[in-house]
Amino acid sequence: MVSLRPPLDAPGNRAEVKDHRSLRLAAATPLLGLLVFSALAFSTARAADSPPLLTHWLAAQTNLQTWSADVTQTRTLKTLTQPLVARGRLWFAAPNLFRWELGEPAQTIAVRQPGQMLVLYPRLKRAERYPLDPGATGPLRDLLTLIEAGFPRTQAELEARFKVLAVKEAGGVGELRLQPKSPTARKMMPELKIEFRVKDSQPRATELQFADGSTMRNEFTNAVLNAPLADALFQPAVPEDFKVTEPMRGGTK
Numbered sequence: 001m002v003s004l005r006p007p008l009d010a011p012g013n014r015a016e017v018k019d020h021r022s023l024r025l026a027a028a029t030p031l032l033g034l035l036v037f038s039a040l041a042f043s044t045a046r047a048a049d050s051p052p053l054l055t056h057w058l059a060a061q062t063n064l065q066t067w068s069a070d071v072t073q074t075r076t077l078k079t080l081t082q083p084l085v086a087r088g089r090l091w092f093a094a095p096n097l098f099r100w101e102l103g104e105p106a107q108t109i110a111v112r113q114p115g116q117m118l119v120l121y122p123r124l125k126r127a128e129r130y131p132l133d134p135g136a137t138g139p140l141r142d143l144l145t146l147i148e149a150g151f152p153r154t155q156a157e158l159e160a161r162f163k164v165l166a167v168k169e170a171g172g173v174g175e176l177r178l179q180p181k182s183p184t185a186r187k188m189m190p191e192l193k194i195e196f197r198v199k200d201s202q203p204r205a206t207e208l209q210f211a212d213g214s215t216m217r218n219e220f221t222n223a224v225l226n227a228p229l230a231d232a233l234f235q236p237a238v239p240e241d242f243k244v245t246e247p248m249r250g251g252t253k
Helices: 020-041 052-063 141-149 155-161 183-188
Strands: 066-076 084-093 097-102 108-113 116-121 126-131 162-170 173-180 191-197 203-209 215-225 243-246
Touching: 052 162, 052 173, 066 097, 155 162, 173 183
Parallel strands: 126 243
Antiparallel strands: 066 084, 066 215, 084 097, 097 108, 108 116, 116 126, 162 173, 173 191, 191 203, 203 215
């Protein structure tokens, strides 16, 4: 997950960021893509004809109820001379709830809720809602559809939405490379990669490649498996003084 408003005052970046609005849409795609990617990272699909490493990883997810970890996110963009590095935390609760925070204190909070994805910017007093329903329109709709589809329950469901490009293992780390089958989604996000520890199948890192040549890598540490999580984590209140928008529909509240 990445803020839709990158730190424009980062050293070495001021001169290159000339149009804040042009970056906004470009950054929205990685944000939505990450929520899609998070769902796949905890997929519960399995099939007899899967590669053994993939079958082992998918089968291990059936016992996963909650998962949380510290995150170090690195974004590399052609428009910036230096990568953007941020630290935060991720929480997951089965079957498809997520909360991503970046910054200390959190500057960006993205929550996947039933029916929508909510993004909060506490410092800016702004909130954005991305509906996960047929009413969503615009160039990012295919990615939203992948989010709403949730977790693949069978190998057929997984392969209906993604082409498995490669599955390999090196040094105790498994790697799964995927490509969206939707032409629109593939134009925005050509390839996804999941790295996981073979010994326990827990996510180690995710990496997304985007059509503009940018990449986003998330590395996970201090993971906690199946610990109780408060419902409030996934139900953040939007303060009354926040400006709320729906970018996919062009609405403002």
